Amino acid sequence: MTTQCAQESIYNLLPRLEEKPVKPPRYISTFRPSVKREAEKNKAQWKTMGPAKVAVPSPKNFLQKHSKEPKLPASKRFSKCAPKLPALSVPRRTDHPVMGIQSKKNFINTNAVAAITGLPKKPQPIYVDRRQGDKYLLETSGLVPKYIKKKDYGVTPKYVTRRNEEMKRAQKEYEAGILEHLKKRAMKRLSDEERRSLLQGLKKNWEEVYREFQGLSVEIDTIPKKIYKEKLETQMKQLEHDIEVIEKHKVIYIANE
Template identity: 65%
Template sequence: MICSKMKEVYPVESVYNLLAQEEVTSVKPPRYKSTFRETVRYDAKKNKTACKTMGPVKVEVPSPKEFLLKHSKEPKLPERQIIKPEDKQPKQSFIPHRTDLPIMGIYTKKNFIRTNAAEAIMGVPKKPQLIFVDSKRGDKHPLETSGLVPKYINKKDYGENPKYLTKKNEEVKRAQEEYDAYVKARLREGAMKQLSQEERDDVLLGLKKNWDEVHHEYQGLSVVIDTLPKKMRKERLEMEMKQLERDIHLIERHKIIYIANN
């Protein structure tokens, strides 16, 4: 440890150390000057001496008579109007005096007592509001807005298919008919061949058998995939299994399969 420190302080002797070496001086780059320096300096000095005296030159001096008075900015109530006694109108008394006589000669054709009695007799009694109780304390709620009453079955169009569904079903049926007509035309021309049920089952069974073989080979791979050939073999087996699964699903989904002759 001591020897290494000595070497750092006193370097190894060499003949090249006796040669005179040129002193390296670092040259600083020129100082950065913005191109907008003069513009900023002009904008800063432009409005600095405009109002250097006691404000602008042309200014209206306020008049000494127009000073702010006390309570001048508070809201003021309108002036009170004094009404003379002779200008006052007499108040109308709604309650008749005990000495006033009733107004005679007024007669109405309608007998309110008999009318009210007839309406009460012939009127339909009001039905009580339907409620339901949902707690042991007797909390009541209206039954009509609760969703427990089958209100929709009373509609005119209840149980009928909506118009958009009927239209969609017609379009699907028309497309199926066009496709069936195209298939029949191609079958007449001999361009396509329909796969029989036995051939379809054989193809499906063969695909499943191939999948079992690939899966058995996949299960036999080593646990640790540490080389490039092992990795490539594993990826190839996975791609084959996925393709076989897609083919099996496609054949199982479609019962009728057509094969082109060419």
């Protein structure tokens, strides 16, 4: 209560003058006169920058309303006396298209005749990978059997025929060389006279070796005598084996080495 009573005063009813704050003086640089003087001294209008000097447009050529909209040609009034176009009727089944019409300038008739006499355009064949899949060209897919319709389909190429002939010729030359080699190394059959003379020669050699074996001393006390005896025994065994083989087999073949 004391504070509220203190604010109420009769002096507060008197009007008071508003005191405006005093602004400080504006800052002015000390170099302003020199900068102004240099700018006026080096001033050159339109020297390095600014718009080019062009003719000023005339004020009479101002943009008018609807001047940029396209203008349509003047419409012609419809008259009742104008000739009517003939009514188009559906052609009959027995009618034939017009043939042999030649025109150089009337492109409408030419196009009409071409459309009537022309064959319908066939759709481009395609294939689909699945029921709701994408479409692809059938010609470039590899599914069309184009190559079996060629004239040279199934015919052996010339280079394959030539290579086969060269292989056959090389095979024949190889077989001829093998036969010639086998003929050179063919086994020769001994005749009865040759077999008899060979058998006699082996027996004669065995007798000579046996005679040398009989001429050995009874007591073999040195190593050379022992080696010589073993050598003679080996030769006698080999000769006995050869003689037995020749006497056992009447037909004998000898390889030409």
